[in-house]
Amino acid sequence: xxxxxxxxxxxxxxxxxxxxxxxxxxxxxxxxxxxxxxxxxxxxxxxxxxxxxxxxxxxxxxxxxxxxxxxxxxxxxxxxxxxxxxxxxxxxxxxxxxxxxxxxxxxxxxxxxxxxxxxxxxxxxxxxxxxxxxxxxxxxxxxxxxxxxxxxxxxxxxxxxxxxxxxxxxxxxxxxxxxxxxxxxxxxxxxxxxxxxxxxxxxxxxxxxxxxxxxxxxxxxxxxxxxxxxxxxxxxxxxxxxxxxxxxxxxxxxxxxxxxxxxxxxxxxxxxxxxxxxxxxxxxxxxxxxxxxxxxxxxxxxxxxxxxxxxx
Numbered sequence: 168x169x170x171x172x173x174x175x176x177x178x179x180x181x182x183x184x185x186x187x188x189x190x191x192x193x194x195x196x197x198x199x200x201x202x203x204x205x206x207x208x209x210x211x212x213x214x215x216x217x218x219x220x221x222x223x224x225x226x227x228x229x230x231x232x233x234x235x236x237x238x239x240x241x242x243x244x245x246x247x248x249x250x251x252x253x254x255x256x257x258x259x260x261x262x263x264x265x266x267x268x269x270x271x272x273x274x275x276x277x278x279x280x281x282x283x284x285x286x287x288x289x290x291x292x293x294x295x296x297x298x299x300x301x302x303x304x305x306x307x308x309x310x311x312x313x314x315x316x317x318x319x320x321x322x323x324x325x326x327x328x329x330x331x332x333x334x335x336x337x338x339x340x341x342x343x344x345x346x347x348x349x350x351x352x353x354x355x356x357x358x359x360x361x362x363x364x365x366x367x368x369x370x371x372x373x374x375x376x377x378x379x380x381x382x383x384x385x386x387x388x389x390x391x392x393x394x395x396x397x398x399x400x401x402x403x404x405x406x407x408x409x410x411x412x413x414x415x416x417x418x419x420x421x422x423x424x425x426x427x428x429x430x431x432x433x434x435x436x437x438x439x440x441x442x443x444x445x446x447x448x449x450x451x452x453x454x455x456x457x458x459x460x461x462x463x464x465x466x467x468x469x470x471x472x473x474x475x476x477x478x479x
Contacts, residue, residue, distance in 0.1 A: 229313060233443075234447075238256070299382065319429050338382045351437035367467050397417075407420055
């Protein structure tokens with residue numbers, strides 16, 4: 168092979184490599200775009216779940232953005248008190264990325280981290296879809312909660328025993344319990360659960376009628392335009408804690424009951440943390456303001472102390 172032929176060969180190989188790289192980038196970009204597109208969702212619900220091999224009956228999918236101080240307590244609560252062994256941390260362009268955190272307080276092997284960059288539109292619906300599409304066959308249930316939402320299951324029930332009674336349902340809707348600031352101006356050192364107890368009663372305001380869904384992966388088709396409601400296979404519905412169908416699968420459930428299971432939503436926290444929240448924005452790119460703060464504070468006159476007993 169002469170010099171000219173050698174150069175031609177090198178050029179040909181370079182072109183092939185470049186084309187291959189472009190194809191890979193295109194696939195990645197297309198896959199990344201699916202995170203934010205409900206229309207592109209395709210759930211593989213015909214596959215057999217593998218949770219029986221891993222023991223990961225329930226998983227949690229959560230979208231986070233620069234919530235490095237919030238995530239450890241949330242992970243610890245659900246790992247130690249609800250036996251969750253798989254958390255999908257969908258990281259919305261945090262700096263630094265959450266996977267660089269040194270200590271979550273739980274084994275790192277329980278966490279699957281996905282880093283999402285350059286996102287400018289609402290992503291929460293698409294992320295929930297992708298959790299199901301990529302990981303749904305690994306679990307019977309995926310809980311679609313936020314990092315300021317802490318689950319409580321009333322004894323003698325456990326989360327697993329409760330969900331096993333509802334495996335024929337498309338999902339379980341869990342009512343909120345909304346909290347105010349409890350007078351905190353700065354982030355309390357005792358943590359979320361022990362520091363906030365001033366809450367909204369079910370009778371004084373409709374906020375607690377909202378639900379978040381624990382989705383049965385066998386019947387999930389996609390999100391229904393909001394982070395509360397799921398689309399399900401024909402004939403399946405989201406049910407409440409007593410197994411009764413929730414009209415429209417949500418986003419609200421009336422009357423509110425919390426006999427077995429509820430979701431404590433620390434929507435304000437301290438004034439310092441609320442300022443951070445306003446600057447950060449939500450996973451759906453809507454921002455809270457001081458009107459919302461004042462509204463929640465005005466109705467947070469009840470006392471809710473059931474979460475203060477938890478350690479860690």
